[in-house]
Amino acid sequence: MAITLKNLKKCMKCEMIGGVDSFGETFCKNCYRIETLENRCEVQEARLGELETKIELLMNSRTAEQKENAGKYIKQQSRIEQMEEKLDKIKTEEVGSGTSEAKEVAWTEIIKKRVKEELKAVTKQVTVVEKRIELREEEDKLKERKKNNVIIHRLAESPATDDKEKNLEDRKSVLYLVNEVLGVPCEDKEDVRRVFRLGRTTAENKTRPLLIEFKDPMLKNKVLENLAKLRSAEEKLRCISVAHDMTKSEREKCKELVQECKEKQKQEESGEWKYQVRGPPGDMRIVKWRKY
Secondary structure (H helix, E strand, C coil), X not given: XXXXXXXXEECCCCCCEEEHHHEXXXXXXXXXXXXXXXXXXXXXXXXXXXXXXXXXXXXXHHHHHHHHXXXXXXXXXXXXXXXXXXXXXXXXXXXXXXXXXXXXXXXXXXHHHHHHHHHHHXXXXXXXXXXXXXXXXXXHHHHHHHCCEEEEECCCCXXXXXXXXXXXXXXXXXXXXXXXXXXXXXXXXXXXXXXXXXXXXXXXXXCCCEEEEECCHHHHHHHHHCHHHHHHCCHHHHCCEEEECCCHHHHXXXXXXXXXXXXXXXXXXXXXXXXXXXXXXXXXXXXXXXXX
């Protein structure tokens, strides 16, 4: 193609004149290449600056860490020296005068005695901790066995002399109480695992507590939730009380809370509030509610 003035173009940057094919929109291709290289160099320089900053921060942090470690080491060395001085002082006071060999023998005996005493103390502590762990495990096992149980107090006991007949009457009383009075569906063999009286029969024929072991904890909860219906029950059932089957530690805790609850109730002078112990065994607490 013939070169004419129309086909020529001047670079706005380096003022080079050339054909249209040698140009971009404004600058010649050489200027574009140079500008691209310059941009890349600036990017590389920026990255290099960031790296240098990171390296400097890293070096500073390592230096600070080294200083801190050095300070800790100096403190440890100082403590070791103080302990050694204290030990030498004790050794001098307790061993006293004599030859070096006699001093070492006496000091060895003192160390042996102290080690025995410390070992005895540690062994005693370990025994106490093991006993606590053992008691805790027994407590947990007992809680697991009692979690589905309730105890009924003051429920009339059958006058029958045969134990099997007594137990049969107790089962009938329980089923009547749960199904008819409390309105909780309950089947004898399917829902109730055991029913038995606690303690021995006395000469005074006092009514013994009756323990019921349900198979399902949900059934036990429903029974406890419906105890308010006892207020409208027949007279011989209104006097009974139904409670959780608690361990010894849970009963002691409950007793403490009941005593505290009574003290709070005594201090309530307005007569508007009432305090009661509520909650399952292991999570009992005192609640305050308005009477009216």
